[in-house]
Each structure stands twice: as structure tokens, then as C-alpha cells.
Amino acid sequence: MARKFKTKHSILRQQLIDEWRGLKSPDETDSPKEISDVVSAALKGLGVSNLLSEDDVVRAWNQIMPAVITENTRPTGYRNGMIEVSVLQPSIHYTLDRQMKPEIVKKLQNLFGREKIKGIIFRVG
Numbered sequence: 001m002a003r004k005f006k007t008k009h010s011i012l013r014q015q016l017i018d019e020w021r022g023l024k025s026p027d028e029t030d031s032p033k034e035i036s037d038v039v040s041a042a043l044k045g046l047g048v049s050n051l052l053s054e055d056d057v058v059r060a061w062n063q064i065m066p067a068v069i070t071e072n073t074r075p076t077g078y079r080n081g082m083i084e085v086s087v088l089q090p091s092i093h094y095t096l097d098r099q100m101k102p103e104i105v106k107k108l109q110n111l112f113g114r115e116k117i118k119g120i121i122f123r124v125g
Helices: 008-021 035-046 054-064 067-072 090-112
Strands: 073-079 082-087 119-124
Touching: 054 073, 054 090, 067 073, 067 090, 082 090, 090 119
Parallel strands: 082 119
Antiparallel strands: 073 082
């Protein structure tokens, strides 16, 4: 006949087995959770969920800029709130950097927020 109560010896034995296996005992395990909830909580804890991907920046760039400019430019990087854009022609570089830069930054900040977009850098190449 099985015992209905646990002895000190059986508790220590179970703890030793659990420690060796690296698992919790059945009465100590947590209820199952969906993986998406666990991953999103972990990303929020690391501060990664608020970051922009380069795909988001490219998509936004193609939406807000005219076709003539998108054919001659391409966002190539996003680091520390600064977007780097490669420009094929020096004349377009001058127009973007000297005339359109504040307007472009405001549009991107409206899309993503002021804390995510600090500025934009244009490079010929």
C-alpha cells in the first residue's frame, strides 16, 4: 500500500533526482504558456521589442519619398536612431542633404516616433 504522506527521506530523494535531471518536480512545475507570450515578454525585458528593423525603414522610405528619389537612393543602415541612406548621384545628395533633410526627418519621426529617429545621414555611393 502506498504512503499518503511524504517522508523527509522521500522529499530529499526527489529533490536530488530533480536537481540531477535539471527539472522541477511535477507538483512544482508552472502551468503551460504560449511561446509567443514568453518570447514577447523576454524581448520587452531586454528592450528589443521597441527597435526598428531595417526592413521597416526601407518600407517607410519608399512610402514617403517620390519615385525619382527612391530610384536613386536606398537606406543602408539604422543605428542608434540614425538612418544612413546611400545616394547614387551627387546632385540628388545635395538636394536631400541641404534642402529636404528637415522635412524627411519630421516625416520619419511622425511614422516611428521622436525617440526612435534622431536624424538621417546621406552618403554618395
